[in-house]
Amino acid sequence: MQQSLTLANGETISYLLERRTRRTVGLKITENGLVVHAPKRIFEFQLNQILQEKSGWILSKLQAREANQIEKIQWVDGEHLLFLDNDIQLNIMQSSSNKALVFDQNTLFMHALQPNNHAAVSRKVIQWYKKQAELDFGRRLEILAAKLGVPTPPLTLSNAQSRWGSCNNRGEVRLSWRLLQAPPHIINYVICHELAHLKQMNHSAKFYAVLESLFPNYKAVEKELKALSPTLHRI
Ligand SMILES: [Zn+2]
Structure with missing residues (x-):
């Protein structure tokens, strides 16, 4: 499920939420962005609080991903x-x-x-x-x-x-x-x-x-x- 989180500074992060049978919240940066693995029973406000706390880490990882995403030139017609x-x-x-x-x-x-x-x-x-x-x-x-x-x-x-x-x-x-x-x-x-x-x-x-x-x-x-x-x- 695609979700979005608004940070204190007004910035919005969208992420994919996957409910799992687990006790803790897991964060992962994939090629599609942030993926959050959350326990099935966690409340939304609890999840939001955890994400807010981890927002520094999330933002820096997302930025690094963006920098790596700049593709090299492909030497093909139309480039x-x-x-x-x-x-x-x-x-x-x-x-x-x-x-x-x-x-x-x-x-x-x-x-x-x-x-x-x-x-x-x-x-x-x-x-x-x-x-x-x-x-x-x-x-x-x-x-x-x-x-x-x-x-x-x-x-x-x-x-x-x-x-x-x-x-x-x-x-x-x-x-x-x-x-x-x-x-x-x-x-x-x-x-x-x-x-x-x-x-x-x-x-x-x-x-x-x-x-x-x-x-x-x-x-x-x-x-x-x-x-x-x-x-x-x-x-
Ligand atoms: Zn100089």
Whole structure:
């Protein structure tokens, strides 16, 4: 029986209630959400009280489940991808020749010799992302470096899973091509962070003052990027 529980903070949790011959209440998180095994004779108010008490545990487990549920990209025709926060669709056509990808009206058209070869499809799409990232990030880097009053630093794309950007002591900026999936203001924030390192090679208060002058709202956007991270790693 599908039930719902309203927590003190107003949040509602729906769950599947199964009455069992047992003495205690059992909680389980399955792929469909929360399942509650309750004794046949328990009163509803008692059950509600137990669930309220366990709500911290329930919420954290449900959140973890959600984070794990973000599916990896399936490299098939019709798959949805993110490009500068836009939902774009992959259109794969069987072809006798290998042509360059064409991006038009939020669709990425691919002619593939083997449309079902997922590894080959992913390679081509990622190659396309990298090329677009180089152009897009390059332009932003130029504009934002001018804003900071420094020469445009050399840009390298990275495939790093754990960091979005870095800046070495030779003043070279590396950015993950995966960022190209993110909204433009998030890309700008990461670039500003790395540019600020051209003035301060550390994370001191002075560094954050430079960053703030270049990108005033950086704290909020840093949080946004953290929350978005699992989605950006679908690729
Ligand atoms: Zn840094």
